[in-house]
Amino acid sequence: MRxxxxxxxxxxxxxxxxxxxxxxNLANINTTGYKKDVAFSQLVKNSINPKVEVKTNFxxxxxxxxxxxxDIAIRGRGFFTVLKDGxxxxxxxxxxxxxxxxxxxxxxxxxxxxDGGEINLSQGDFTVGDVLISDHGEIYIDGDYVGNLKIxxxxxxxxxxxxxxNLFTADARLVxxxxxxxxxxxxKLEGSNVNPLQEMVKLIELQRNFESSQRAISTIDRAxxxxxxxxxxx
Numbered sequence: 001m002r003x004x005x006x007x008x009x010x011x012x013x014x015x016x017x018x019x020x021x022x023x024x025n026l027a028n029i030n031t032t033g034y035k036k037d038v039a040f041s042q043l044v045k046n047s048i049n050p051k052v053e054v055k056t057n058f059x060x061x062x063x064x065x066x067x068x069x070x071d072i073a074i075r076g077r078g079f080f081t082v083l084k085d086g087x088x089x090x091x092x093x094x095x096x097x098x099x100x101x102x103x104x105x106x107x108x109x110x111x112x113x114x115d116g117g118e119i120n121l122s123q124g125d126f127t128v129g130d131v132l133i134s135d136h137g138e139i140y141i142d143g144d145y146v147g148n149l150k151i152x153x154x155x156x157x158x159x160x161x162x163x164x165x166n167l168f169t170a171d172a173r174l175v176x177x178x179x180x181x182x183x184x185x186x187x188k189l190e191g192s193n194v195n196p197l198q199e200m201v202k203l204i205e206l207q208r209n210f211e212s213s214q215r216a217i218s219t220i221d222r223a224x225x226x227x228x229x230x231x232x233x234x
Contacts, residue, residue: 014052015206018039018040019203021039021054022202022203025037025194025199026194026196026199028192029192029194030191030192031166031192032093032094032166032189032190032191032192033091033094033166033189033191034061034092034093034166034192034193034194035058035059035061035092035193036192036193036194036199037055037162038055038056039052039053039054040055041053055158056160059193060193061193063075063185064188064191066187069130069131069132069133069187070095070096071095071187071189072096072133072149072184072188072189073184074092074094074182074185074190075183075184075185076182077179078151078152078179078183079152080092080094080112080151081113081150081151081152081176082106082110082113082167083111084167087169088113089110089167089168089169090152090160090167090169090170090176091166091168092166093106093107093166093190095107095189096112101120101122102121103118103119103120103121104119104120108165112149113149114139114147114149114150115148115150116147119146119147119149129142130142130143133184134186135184135185136181137149137150137184149184150178151178151182152176152177152178153179154170154174154175154177155177156174159171159174160174
């Protein structure tokens, strides 16, 4: 009975963790380019502690039209490359703007990288002309070519880790492959791939399972207490 009680407690801990993952997905319903996490648990052989694994679902989010020329959506595979703390990070969030010195950057102020490094959209006097970005990532200012967006992809998305701010890093074993012909859409953004109805149903199921585990623990505690009292009589 003690083993059953310990297993129930561990199961409840796993349920709380999965509940937090689901709640975080719901909190990011409106986060551009967000990829939902999926948590699942399994019992390890000869163990009473369920192992919880979290994997990111990289399915395509719905494209939303903004008509902002600095909003770019990726259709299909690939990631934008940005610079943070001297290293490359990757994101699906294509909501960009221009810094005071003409550098294309994310909404968090991180430089967006092109095939030649940071992308300067200024005309020399820090004014930006008409920006055209082709389906394959070529950037034109007032008709003049200034470079390509650096869109990369990986052969195994399991090697990508979330690092906050809607950014990913890659395991050392993964080599980013620059896509020659990515599928981009200017004036659009990729929405989150979270389905709010599915996540709400999952949240309710987790809460019900947690309550069932609580009741089971209470029943075991009462049974053990009753047994201890009866034994003390003798």
